[in-house]
Amino acid sequence: MTAPAPDATVVSTYALRLGDDALVLAQRLSAWSSRAHDLEEDIALTNIGLDLLGQARSLLTYAGEVEGAGRTEDDLAYLREEREFVNCQLVEQPNGDFAQTVARQLYFSTWQLALWEALLGSADETLAAVAGKAVKEADYHRDHAVQWTLRLGDGTPESHDRMQAGLDRLWPFVGELFEVDEVESSLVAAGVAVDSAALRPSWDGFVDGVLAEATLTRPSDPWTATGGRRGIHSESFGYLLAEMQHLHRSHPGATW
């Protein structure tokens, strides 16, 4: 019994979720340009952002194609309102200090690498093709986050405390990564999407291992933020969007 072909709008929504995650995090990381503590890190964070932006371009283009309403990657990136963005709330959290950015990278890259590895086998050709590229890059992203978590955690008392504070502050946004709603469950049945909940055990195992080696403690805040996949975003998201969309909205149709 072959699974029923998934509804185009459901596939479009799923691609948009993954695309918005990459787009919003790329926007956050780009803000580190010229602000990191040294040139190597300035380039590393913006390089990671460039990889994510490339993934976002493929995913938004595909989401537009499948939706069939003629929307391009630019329309989706620059002309949607806040409630139409479906990224998880973790990626929109402010950069904070370098340690908080590293914590965000550790949480997100560990999840995204597992997601891309699982999507290599997706029944959707385009998602599997994007995964084929992105998995190699996500591997470098996670490795970068791990190296810095170890260096800061097992570093000076101040770097340790800042790293712990970053982990604690962003912990409430981890749960949402593993939520599964009907959009995802229907696509999991069709072999297109990844069952995010199934990624949690290996995520926990990996992150716990890194935190232990870094002499850091696993946060335990029970409160979990949610709603990003339904367009509900945190207070700082509006400012990010205003900055990201400003040029396109004030000069409609502007091209390089």
Place this chain on the structure above:
Amino acid sequence: MVRAGTTSTGARVDDVRRVLATVTDPEIPVLTIDDLGVLRDVSVDDTGRVSVTITPTYSGCPAMDTIRADIIAALHDAGYAEVDVRLVLAPAWTTDWMSADGRRKLVEYGVAPPSGRAPVRGGPVRLDLTVRCPQCGSPDTQEVSRFGSTACKSHWSCRSCLEPFDHFKAL
């Protein structure tokens, strides 16, 4: 002078490939898109319409837009009026596709080529073979940062001649 018509398709494909051999990576001008393994396929239909298939190196690599424009411009100059450039993501590009010629040109240009084969996905150990300094050839080198001036390169320095250099990451 339109090239379609009398010459056989095979000859025309060879001609298109000869033209494409002038299209290089804007970031690394010594490497042609064939050296890099970016050029995947070339075909010419009987009306003379050319179809070129390329694969991006890195997801966000800005050079791909430039490469696409350069391909179209080069073929137009060579008399091919209709050119279609298709971007194909799968199978994903890997540095294993880089030609031996391309690796040699990289060293001459001062960039250390990808060392060894791309790491096998999920393999037990990430194998990092020694990276030789493109200036003095010494194996006594160290990685300064995994992320270099472009997406595809990391930043290294040589402990023998003390020169900094870029290393084309195996991917």
